[in-house]
Amino acid sequence: MKIVGVGCGPGMLTEEAIAAIGNAKLIYGSSRAIDLARDQIVPGTAVHPIPDYRSLHTLPDEAVVLSTGDPMLAGLGRLGGEVIPGISSLQVAAARLHLPLVRVAVVDAHGRDRGQPLKDAGEELSRGKIVFLLADPGLDLGDIRAVLGGLSRPVKVYLCQDMGYPGEVVRELAPGELTGTLPGLYSLVLEPGRTNPAEGE
Structure with a gap:
């Protein structure tokens, strides 16, 4: 095969x-x-x-x-x-957002039980990793907001939808948009900010 x-x-x-x-x-x-x-x-x-x-x-x-x-x-x-x-959609998203792949952790949140994947995402973000979250239409964005609320660093959230297609969408989501669900094919990029000036040097 x-x-x-x-x-x-x-x-x-x-x-x-x-x-x-x-x-x-x-x-x-x-x-x-x-x-x-x-x-x-x-x-x-x-x-x-x-x-x-x-x-x-x-x-x-x-x-x-x-x-x-x-x-x-x-x-x-x-x-x-x-x-x-x-x-992959990960490669395309990284190119669109100019993200170094060496800093990216992939988290798969497909399926019914998303508790552990979301916990994993929070742990990766707390370590300063960029998270590429594979989502599906059943993911409640409010759960993402809850994860981010428990972190000590700011995190930007980017919606990456229909990657590679003519209707491709790549945009930052405002905190107020992190609620409910989204249709179609999409992923989220969660990019943490620095917690101190020396981090990442």
């Missing part, structure tokens, strides 16, 4: 990914991943939407599985096999 990262938006396929997709005879992916790779899929290739993510490990060895963003950023790289990296 080959896991191919197709990038987080249009036009972000690497040459290695393009070659893998072009040579594939059997492709699986989400509808979004297939759309991102569609121009590189050779006519006659068998293309299937993923019916059940729990059964992906049963796919034949010749299958190429498309993964949005980069397969190793909360993606399908966990399946094993050969992994071809892609351009």
Whole structure:
């Protein structure tokens, strides 16, 4: 099995990914991943939407599985096999905001139980790390505000939505906006300020 990262938006396929997709005879992916790779899929290739993510490990060895963003950023790289990296929303957000990746900690807040991920985010921020928080429409921004309220340093919050798409949004959220939920594909960048003038030198 080959896991191919197709990038987080249009036009972000690497040459290695393009070659893998072009040579594939059997492709699986989400509808979004297939759309991102569609121009590189050779006519006659068998293309299937993923019916059940729990059964992906049963796919034949010749299958190429498309993964949005980069397969190793909360993606399908966990399946094993050969992994071809892609351009992730983290990389795009860091480029847009001029953030050094060496200072970034990734926290995955997808799913129902967000208590531990939010606690992890608070601990990373307290150490001065920038947090890239993978969110979903069920995340209550009020919970983010509660985490930030327990810190001794100021933190800027940036909304990164539909990264790589024409309607991409990257903007700072005011404290009053940290309430309720947001629709669609998005992540949050939490950037802590310094607690003393010498920090970070």
